[in-house]
Amino acid sequence: MLEMPCMVNAMKVKNRIVMPAVYIGNKFYHEKFQNFYISRAAKDVGMIIVPIPTMNGVADLCCEEFIQTSKRFVAKCHQYDCKLIAQIFSGVGEMVNEFTKEELEQISQDLILSAKKVKEAGYDGIEIHGAHHALFMSLLSPKANLRTDEFGGKFENRVKLALRTVKGIREVIGKEYPLMFRFSGTEFCEGGVDIKMSIRYAKLLQEEGVDCIDVSAGGSICSPKNSECPDQTKEEGCFSDIFSAIKKEVSVPVIGSGKIITKKTADKILEAGEADFVGVGRPLVASADWARRMLKGNDGDKSCIETWYEQLPKWN
Known part of the structure; x- marks a missing residue:
């Protein structure tokens, strides 16, 4: 199953292996940052979701240096038929109750403009990061969101900004450009x-134009510490009940993540129809050739769970 292609809107991904966004430092223009991802593309990863770190928000994505650097970066990954998705951050979730209504509306407009620039820069698609401690996750949470304006209170208000943003992005990127959305299926609290609630949310995102739902878990400002990063006490594929529940209710592809280390676990998830793609983070951090080994039938090395952090690039 891992080797089978899959469509996301009009984009054909050569296999079912996705490297989710891994925050390895605010070093987008650093050659080592780009080489980190290019090395994974060269070793058969089907799709890589790259976090686009910015210091000045949308202004950084509008500059010519970002556009031209991105085009060169994407072209190098395309040499290996790897799709490159730019992930943009929806805002600081810890400030969910501090932002003014006008500031939230501006964040939405900035994300829409960012999507337009990402497409111009040559990326194969865009993903909105609305999981973990991101703003859209905090807005969704009835525990974190204590607002009393139109973005707080009932469910319809808490999802309003995310849905409005998705609709706006779809209008500027067109019908066939892939739009993905990541959120945590549960906060574990x-x-x-x-x-x-997540199933309801996923259905609305799909209706507004999202082409792929990227399901994570935990990691929000209300979640237990490190809940998005399963440790040795958790079994492989430990979030499968979360992403499979969402997969059953939507028609767009779903990416499932959460301690997927071996080919056996990945194939089991895909064959059962629990997800369309497997998101593999820590194993691909620890080993650039994880995808190639899996596609050749070699199973994973579970030691990568203990060593992944040490494998991150060390830059001055």
């Missing part, structure tokens, strides 16, 4: 986001 009482009174927070649960699977039932």
Whole structure:
């Protein structure tokens, strides 16, 4: 199953292996940052989601240096038939109750403009980061979102800004350019986001034009510490009940992540129809050739879970 291609809107991905966004430092223009991802593309990863770190928000994405650097970066990954998705951050979730209504509306407009620039820069698609401690996750959370304006209170208000942003992005990027959205399917805490709410959310995102749902878990400002990063006490594929529940309710492709280390686990998830892609983070950080080994039938090395952090590039 891993080797089978899959479509996301009009984009054909050569296999089912996705490297989710890994925050390895605010070094987009650093050659080592780009080489980190190019080395994974060269070793058969089908799709890489690259976090686009900015210090000045949308202004950084509008500059000519970003556009031209990105075009060269994308072209290098395309040599290996790897699709490159730019992930843009929806805002600081910790400030969910501090932003004014006008500031939230401006964030939405900035994200729409960012999407337009990402497409101009040559990326194969765009992903909105609305998971973990991102703003859209905090807005969704009935526990974190204590606002009393039109973006707080009932569910319809809490999802309003995300849906408005998705709709605006779709209008500027066109019908066939892939638009993905990442969020946490549960916060793992009482009174927070649960699977039932996430299914409802995913359906609305799809209706507004999202082409692929990227499901994570935990990691929000209300979640237990490190809940998005399963440790040795958790079994492989430990978030499969979360992303499979969402997969059953939407028609667009779903990316499932959460301690997927071996080909056996990845194939089991795909064959059961629990997800369309497997998101593999720590194994691909620890080993650039994880995808190639899996596609050749060699199973994973579980030691990567303990060593992944040490494998991150060390830059001055």
